[in-house]
Amino acid sequence: MKTLAVDIDNVLAASAESFIVISNKLFGDHITISDYNEDRQKMWCVDHKEAERRCEVLQANKYQKNYLPVYGAVQAINKLGKQYRLVLVTSRPKFAEELTKNWLKQHFDYNFGTIVFAGFWDNAKNSKDGHLRHKGDLFTQVGADIVIDDQLKHCEAAVETGIRTILFGDYAWNKANELLSGITRCIDWTEVIKELEIQ
Template sequence: MKKPIIAVDVDDVLAKSAQGFADFSNAMWGHSLTADDFDEDWMKVWGTDLAETRRRAEIFHNDEVFSGFGHFPEAISVLVDLKQRYKLVVATSRRTVVEGVTRQWLDTHYGGIFDGVFFTGIYDVPGDTGERHRDRLTRTKNDLLLELKADYLIDDQLKHCFATGEHGVEAILFGNYPWSRHRELPAHVTRCRDWAEVEAYFAKRG
């Protein structure tokens, strides 16, 4: 029997990326940020104009920074158990410029768990990573889930979880982060604050 497919996000689901972003910003530019200050609008977080934000983003997107992100050790046993009943894949919106280090990081911390790692490329800009990625510049994570024929998504971002309802994909809104709090969730989205709750969610599904 074909296993149902669970697509798992990387940042702040498998990797402690917001903390890594805060730590790097504090060390590099003298901020006093915490993980709770994170927002996808980096101009707002840094208090910079567009040009400076782009300059900093290029500095931030390097292998040394991304390889140093922490992981969620408690996720490993949950994922290993889920792998017996589901096909697990990674679906990330990370820029493809960090594709290599992302794959290495996943091998280091979650080796042997995932059957594939897929990038949407939605944050890439033309010329960043070569011609082969240009067709992915406008693809959303929801588009990627449709291509993968995913049945479930585990993600920390409301926009990705909300969008999955268009194609009947069940979404697990991971974490209890400031950027995803205080929102009424649609029927196809379930909040799981940690990996123990993810385990309980799928245990109910047999």
């Protein structure tokens, strides 16, 4: 059975849409989906200290708990789970593990055996350039044959190690004039199912 490494945020969870609503409410901003950026400091237009403070406020509010699944993700995972070994590789910090597992249980029937938390933001030293890190080594470690991720940098890191990659979604942050050979964009789960030739 081949191994499919799947991302969580903006692939299984409609994170950006949900995040913006929650963030605007907490901080009184008017950020839209086209402003969304994994580099929170840039997205909020604040200094590093303020970005850290806001991240703490968000965490205290357990903001990821109320994310909705991406349209079609639940059905697609059920189908894919019959033909692939599915592992999750997420940039979420280790402390979000319990919340993430509960969220997955709440929305998905599939029992994800392996969930890797990249830890790009796990401590203050890392958090400053967490957005620059990629999952390349982690994909290799979990033995991924195929990767599904919405971030170009992770897809590019995967194809560099010879892993076939699906760039998920048509988002403001993953626009590209040209994709590296080995990367195929699928704008939604229907396209993923077609691309992987699942019945």
